[in-house]
Amino acid sequence: MAVTIRLYISLVLLSGLGTSHFLINPLRNNRKRSLPDTVVDGIEIYSTKINCKVTSRFAHNVVTTRAVNRADTAKEVSFDVELPKTAFITNFTMTIDGVTYPGNVKEKEVAKKQYEKAVSQGKTAGLVKASGRKLEKFTVSVNVAAGSKVTFELTYEELLKRHKGKYEMYIKVQPKQLINHFEIVADIYEPQGIKELNADVSFITNDLMNVLTKSFSGKKGHVSFKPSFDQQRSCPTCSTSLLNGDFIITYDVNREQPGNVQIVNGYFVHFFAPQNLPIVPKNVVFVIDISGSMSGRKLAQTKDALLHILNDVKEDDFLNFILFSSDVTVWKENMVQATPENLKEARNFVENMQTAGLTNINDGLLKGIEMVNRAREMGILLDRSTSIIIMLTDGEANTGESRVDKIQENVKNAIGGKFPLYNLGFGHDVNYNFLEKMALENHGVARRIYEDSDANLQMQGFYDEVANPLLIDVDLQYPQNAISDVTQNNYQHFYDGSEIVVAGKVVDLESNSFVADVKGHGALNDLTFTEEVDMKEMEEALKEQEYIFGDYIERLWAYLTIEQLLEKRKNAEGEEKENLTAQALDLSLKYHFVTPLTSMVVTKPEDNEETQSIADKPGEEDATQLNYQPPSNPYYFVDGDPHFIIEVPEKDDALCFNIDAQPGVVLNLIQDPDTGITVNGEIIGEKKASSEPNKNKSYFGKLGIVALQMDLQVEVTPQRITLWSGGRKSSFTWMDTVTITQNGLSVTINRKKNMVVSIGDGVTFVIVLHQVWKKHPIHQDFLGLYTVDSHRMSTKTHGLLGQFFHPFDFEVFDVRPGSDPKKPDATMIVKNHKLTVTRGSQKDYRKDSGQGTKVFCWFVHDNGSGLIDGVHTDYIVPDLFYHSPIQS
Numbered sequence: 001m002a003v004t005i006r007l008y009i010s011l012v013l014l015s016g017l018g019t020s021h022f023l024i025n026p027l028r029n030n031r032k033r034s035l036p037d038t039v040v041d042g043i044e045i046y047s048t049k050i051n052c053k054v055t056s057r058f059a060h061n062v063v064t065t066r067a068v069n070r071a072d073t074a075k076e077v078s079f080d081v082e083l084p085k086t087a088f089i090t091n092f093t094m095t096i097d098g099v100t101y102p103g104n105v106k107e108k109e110v111a112k113k114q115y116e117k118a119v120s121q122g123k124t125a126g127l128v129k130a131s132g133r134k135l136e137k138f139t140v141s142v143n144v145a146a147g148s149k150v151t152f153e154l155t156y157e158e159l160l161k162r163h164k165g166k167y168e169m170y171i172k173v174q175p176k177q178l179i180n181h182f183e184i185v186a187d188i189y190e191p192q193g194i195k196e197l198n199a200d201v202s203f204i205t206n207d208l209m210n211v212l213t214k215s216f217s218g219k220k221g222h223v224s225f226k227p228s229f230d231q232q233r234s235c236p237t238c239s240t241s242l243l244n245g246d247f248i249i250t251y252d253v254n255r256e257q258p259g260n261v262q263i264v265n266g267y268f269v270h271f272f273a274p275q276n277l278p279i280v281p282k283n284v285v286f287v288i289d290i291s292g293s294m295s296g297r298k299l300a301q302t303k304d305a306l307l308h309i310l311n312d313v314k315e316d317d318f319l320n321f322i323l324f325s326s327d328v329t330v331w332k333e334n335m336v337q338a339t340p341e342n343l344k345e346a347r348n349f350v351e352n353m354q355t356a357g358l359t360n361i362n363d364g365l366l367k368g369i370e371m372v373n374r375a376r377e378m379g380i381l382l383d384r385s386t387s388i389i390i391m392l393t394d395g396e397a398n399t400g401e402s403r404v405d406k407i408q409e410n411v412k413n414a415i416g417g418k419f420p421l422y423n424l425g426f427g428h429d430v431n432y433n434f435l436e437k438m439a440l441e442n443h444g445v446a447r448r449i450y451e452d453s454d455a456n457l458q459m460q461g462f463y464d465e466v467a468n469p470l471l472i473d474v475d476l477q478y479p480q481n482a483i484s485d486v487t488q489n490n491y492q493h494f495y496d497g498s499e500i501v502v503a504g505k506v507v508d509l510e511s512n513s514f515v516a517d518v519k520g521h522g523a524l525n526d527l528t529f530t531e532e533v534d535m536k537e538m539e540e541a542l543k544e545q546e547y548i549f550g551d552y553i554e555r556l557w558a559y560l561t562i563e564q565l566l567e568k569r570k571n572a573e574g575e576e577k578e579n580l581t582a583q584a585l586d587l588s589l590k591y592h593f594v595t596p597l598t599s600m601v602v603t604k605p606e607d608n609e610e611t612q613s614i615a616d617k618p619g620e621e622d623a624t625q626l627n628y629q630p631p632s633n634p635y636y637f638v639d640g641d642p643h644f645i646i647e648v649p650e651k652d653d654a655l656c657f658n659i660d661a662q663p664g665v666v667l668n669l670i671q672d673p674d675t676g677i678t679v680n681g682e683i684i685g686e687k688k689a690s691s692e693p694n695k696n697k698s699y700f701g702k703l704g705i706v707a708l709q710m711d712l713q714v715e716v717t718p719q720r721i722t723l724w725s726g727g728r729k730s731s732f733t734w735m736d737t738v739t740i741t742q743n744g745l746s747v748t749i750n751r752k753k754n755m756v757v758s759i760g761d762g763v764t765f766v767i768v769l770h771q772v773w774k775k776h777p778i779h780q781d782f783l784g785l786y787t788v789d790s791h792r793m794s795t796k797t798h799g800l801l802g803q804f805f806h807p808f809d810f811e812v813f814d815v816r817p818g819s820d821p822k823k824p825d826a827t828m829i830v831k832n833h834k835l836t837v838t839r840g841s842q843k844d845y846r847k848d849s850g851q852g853t854k855v856f857c858w859f860v861h862d863n864g865s866g867l868i869d870g871v872h873t874d875y876i877v878p879d880l881f882y883h884s885p886i887q888s
Contacts, residue, residue, distance in 0.1 A: 038229075040177045042071025043144075048179050052169060052186040056262055056269060057160045057501070058556040059169070061087075064153045069144045078141040079152040082172060085136050087158035088559065088593035092600060094142060095151040103600040105592045107585060110599075140602065157593075159559055162252075162273065162499035164464065171247040173203070178232050178241050186249055188221035191262055192271075193254040197221045202245035207231050216251075223249050261516050261533045266506050267553040268483070270476060270516050273499040277470040278523040281316035281385040283335055283375065285368040288353070289393035289426075291325040292746035292758040293788065295355040298394055298426060298451070305459035306350045312467060313338045318381055320371055321349060324364025326357035326399050326739050326748075335375040356741045358399035358748045358756070362407045365391060365421075369414040384523055386472045386493065387419040392449070392459070393435070394426035398750050399737070404434045412441055420444035420492055424462060427451040429788060429846075433570075441571050443492045468496035471520035471527065476500065478516055482508040487560045494520065503557035511535065558591040566596065636801045638669065638681070639768065639784030641697050643842045644864065645855055646804045654857035655810070656842050657864030659800065659872050661698060668875045669785065670763075670802035671883065674794035676708030677759060678883035679801075681785065686778045699782030703767060704880035707759050710745055713881055714757060716767050718781030721749060734769055754846075764788040768845045786846050800868060800875050812837070812858060828858060833866035 038044045047066040052059060061083075069075045083089070092103040144150050160167045171184060188194065197216040204212065208231055214223045225247065234242040258274035288302065313319060317338045321331040331349050336342050372387045381387070401407055415421060421442040423435035426449045436446035449458045471494040478486065486504035494500060506514070518529040565584040572580050581597065588595040638644045646655045661667065663685040670679040684701030705714040713724040723730045725742065732738060737751040744760040752771065758764040768784040787801065797805050810830035818825035818838055828837045840859040843852030863872040 047181040091155040165497040169249040183226040186223040283318040283387040287391040291359040301456040305456040360400040361397040362401035392424040474520040637786040656857035657860040672797040678706040
């Protein structure tokens with residue numbers, strides 16, 4: 001299927017900061033002498049060029065920035081580029097005073113020690129890390145002597161995929177200062193001929209209209225944007241730039257034939273996108289999570305998306321809804337046709353969806369699959385129709401069958417390869433790896449739905465991609481003895497507005513012709529499309545050297561092959577996974593691609609010695625220590641000794657601190673006077689105190705939750721859970737598996753694992769149970785507290801955790817070696833305090849209460865002094881249920 005793939009570039013040039021994470025504000029310079037408007041903190045960025053060459057959908061992009069240090073002393077210059085997560089960096093060079101320092105791609109493990117050495121020495125290493133929904137940010141820094149010049153040049157490549165009938169290049173422009181020579185140039189060459197070409201600039205003004213040019217004729221298209229120095233000014237006398245926004249290029253090609261085959265230098269690529277075919281009727285089952293965590297805005301956005309989707313369902317389609325929480329609810333017992341009457345009833349069903357309980361993914365999916373299979377067996381569905389299942393969840397399976405490997409096995413066996421499964425993961429609390437693996441092994445894809453104001457539009461957008469199947473069981477065939485190493489050439493569906501791309505090697509170079517056959521089932525009959533290419537004529541037709549970059553089809557084939565090997569690798573195990581990894585690694589090294597298996601090593605001068613910078617491409621669950629990316633949905637938790645972890649999404653980082661308190665002390669963790677929600681925790685120590693100083697550990701042994709508006713109190717210990725509600729007392733043990741739902745309260749106990757407490761439309765707490773061997777001479781059982789949806793609490797929320805629910809700022813710089821070589825120190829400015837912090841890690845036990853997951857953070861010493869408001873003793877309260885009154 002087609003997925004939205006865009007070409008992104010975002011330029012943010014930084015200078016003189018000692019760190020690459022903060023932007024320069026040109027209005028706040030402290031200049032020793034009068035400098036021109038192009039100079040910021042002594043650094044002049046005098047040229048930035050973005051050059052894009054697209055040949056047959058394969059994009060080759062070069063970003064070049066030139067700077068000079070106008071200051072009297074050495075300055076650090078940083079180069080940041082945001083690029084698509086789907087792109088592979090292929091080259092990076094720095095040229096300093098005429099000497100070029102190139103990048104070399106190496107196996108990631110080979111480069112890892114060099115990276116760690118650079119970090120431990122406080123050096124600024126080149127990083128690639130997540131940046132928003134579809135971007136990764138490449139960052140590298142270098143010290144530049146007074147009067148010296150530096151040139152940065154980054155090259156990356158990707159295959160543009162067709163989405164809703166167009167290819168799109170999205171360039172985010174944000175230079176942050178005036179530049180003498182700024183330009184964006186895109187040259188497009190498409191052998192099929194260009195049908196349309198458009199450019200849209202969000203920050204365009206009347207003065208800039210004449211510097212934006214676009215043209216296309218035949219096979220060539222051209223877009224350029226070259227504002228003069230004065231045209232960049234945000235006002236006639238300003239020294240700030242108005243270039244800040246989106247630069248979007250869209251185009252499509254002529255499609256006189258359903259397919260197009262191109263052959264260059266022994267490699268072929270086949271683009272297939274037939275037009276004007278009747279739409280194949282579809283049978284859609286929506287499997288929707290309505291557990292307690294979906295309450296509030298998530299449910300409202302889901303309803304809005306489904307209601308809009310119902311407006312687009314065609315009358316030949318069949319549909320049904322499966323709702324799952326602790327139990328499974330169906331709208332209709334069988335699939336029903338999308339008649340006006342049924343659609344009206346479906347809308348009413350969607351509007352009345354309500355949330356409660358746990359997350360039973362297994363039973364929800366199996367019910368949906370069984371419904372499609374039974375409808376097919378009963379002859380309810382049209383013979384020439386196709387079925388799909390779309391599942392939406394915001395959490396993890398925590399009731400019924402909760403073992404992810406078993407759920408995957410159950411779903412795969414039930415579907416039996418007959419139709420695809422598409423998984424939508426809402427927010428960052430989902431086990432996205434699980435959703436992706438399950439979708440991929442059932443011929444579908446997974447998509448993360450970001451918890452934001454446009455979540456409903458994200459869901460609708462995904463449905464639009466699969467709403468109009470034109471062919472099913474598509475098989476692309478080529479002469480058996482004439483080709484080798486072909487990429488995926490069979491697809492379960494072809495959707496309107498998308499495109500299938502197949503590439504491979506041509507073995508028989510002596511043949512005069514190349515034949516491609518495509519077979520598929522259409523809405524009315526079976527179809528065969530045949531295309532024959534004269535190889536000699538093709539070679540001559542593609543000799544457009546001005547527009548074509550070298551062996552582009554060979555590189556396209558390598559890119560596509562690596563991409564598909566990495567996808568297969570996600571579901572592979574043992575020897576199969578090793579073989580896939582070896583193949584992808586070999587190609588990555590051969591073609592100089594930075595992939596999740598490789599790193600680019602750049603040797604650069606630093607303080608008269610050579611150091612190594614590493615450009616790493618992270619995977620979904622792969623992040624090195626200093627480029628760790630916490631989820632965009634903020635999280636806060638306290639677990640262990642006790643370790644407090646605070647995510648700061650504005651900084652793409654996390655902070656942490658410990659609290660040392662004596663056993664029996666009760667600390668206020670969260671207090672919201674507006675909602676009346678309070679959480680306190682009581683400290684416990686080890687069974688046997690150590691005689692050595694600083695060796696006695698402490699934990700939370702009791703947690704108390706108060707919700708005044710609900711007349712609710714919850715006490716949690718490692719032995720029991722006790723609820724007081726409306727004067728009634730209920731008690732449970734950790735051996736129970738139970739869900740209690742009443743008056744806006746949902747409490748779920750997952751046997752010997754964790755419990756989930758959701759209070760109205762406010763916050764959800766996850767309490768993790770840590771059990772040790774009962775006869776352990778020192779340690780004892782303890783609890784961890786995790787908050788979810790904390791943004792729903794009021795701005796008056798406070799407490800050791802609660803005070804961080806509101807945005808705050810900090811700055812980290814001067815990274816340097818610490819007492820532990822693996823944990824560098826740094827200086828932090830936060831809340832008007834200057835602190836020494838240490839890079840470290842803590843454990844997140846939400847998903848794995850045994851081993852946990854590492855969370856990298858900047859550790860604030862001395863009980864969080866300087867980070868928390870006041871001192872830690874200010875948070876001591878008299879008892880577990882102490883609270884402040886609700887504000888009127």
